Amino acid sequence: MRKLVRIGRLELGVYNVKGQIVAVRNLCPHAGAPLCHSRATGTVVSPAPTQREWAYDGEILKCPWHGWEFKLPSGETLVEPKYKVVTFPGRIENGDVVVDV
Numbered sequence: 001m002r003k004l005v006r007i008g009r010l011e012l013g014v015y016n017v018k019g020q021i022v023a024v025r026n027l028c029p030h031a032g033a034p035l036c037h038s039r040a041t042g043t044v045v046s047p048a049p050t051q052r053e054w055a056y057d058g059e060i061l062k063c064p065w066h067g068w069e070f071k072l073p074s075g076e077t078l079v080e081p082k083y084k085v086v087t088f089p090g091r092i093e094n095g096d097v098v099v100d101v
């Protein structure tokens with residue numbers, strides 16, 4: 001589940017990742033794509049040269065422009081962890097979603 005919210009000039013995608021609330025800046029660190037227009041999904045990993053398996057179901061944001069994948073809630077890319085999208089922790093309080101920006 002994802003919701004886009006705007007706070008001044010900052011646009012965030014707010015995701016519920018397996019019960020953990022995380023907000024993601026809607027700006028891909030590669031070339032500025034609107035990263036949060038995609039839903040959280042999973043990805044295919046290769047634990048061995050001839051093996052492929054589905055992993056991180058519901059924890060991956062895939063950029064719509066060039067396909068970089070970011071793992072939630074950390075925001076790190078899977079292939080090059082030095083590249084990271086900005087994330088903020090959140091929680092549910094009295095039925096409301098609260099994000100610490």
Ligand code: FES
Pocket residue numbers: 028029030031032033063064065066067068
């Ligand atoms: S702009 Fe996101 S991967 Fe290129």
